[in-house]
Amino acid sequence: MKAVIQRVSKASVTIEGDLVANINSGLLILLGIVEQDTQDDIDWLVNKISNCRIINDDNQVMNRSLIDINGEALVVSQFTLHASTKKGNRPSYIKAAKPDIAIPIYEAFVKQIQSVLSKTVQTGQFGADMKVELLNDGPVTIIMDSKNKE
Template sequence: MRTVIQRVSHASVSIGCHCKSAIQGGLLILLGIEEADNEEDIDWLCRKITGLRIFDDENGVMNRSILETGGDILVISQFTLMASYKKGNRPSYIRAAGHTTAIPLYESFCRKLGEALGKPVQTGEFGAEMKVDLLNHGPVTICMDTKNKE
């Protein structure tokens, strides 16, 4: 699993002209899933994400986690994070998991992340063409890949 995690002042996702989900302060997470991913990857990511100390404390130092701030999380599935760009200029998405693997893992990730957070996470719609609007706060952007756990 590969993620791009952004600390945001606000974020929303729209499908067509309809706003599907919106959050105020918290995290926007773009999630890419490959065929080899599993529940172990989900558990590791949920622990790392909820423990990330990227929110300011009373001294303006990034020293607090999403659990400490009570912020919200918006998770968007994004198969393009699994792009291979080694040959030519047109990315290949062969590493991205197909729907039968990716949808259950995406739903499990959102559920487990919500359980760790203590409230449901907001989501996009798997496979839909979405428009994501955000205000990155910092900017703070962190990339994680479960294949690089060390």
């Protein structure tokens, strides 16, 4: 499971002109899932993301986590995080999990991070053509991969 985490001042998702998700200060989480992902991957990634100290304290030092500031989160599924660009000019997405596998894992991830944060987590819509708008704060962008936790 891969995630691109962006610290944002605001972020939103629009589908076919309708605003479906909107957050203020917090994290935009782009989430890519492979068939081999399990509950262990969800546990590890939720813990890392919710406790990652990438939010400024009063001294402008990245020393606070999403939990510390009671920040908001927006989770957007993004199979393209598992693109392979080794051959040719057209990326291959063969590593990305198919919807029948990815959707339950995505939903479990959202449910678990909601539980950890004790608040509703905003989401995009799995498989939809989404327009994601954000104001990256910093900018701060972190890439996490549950298969590279050692």
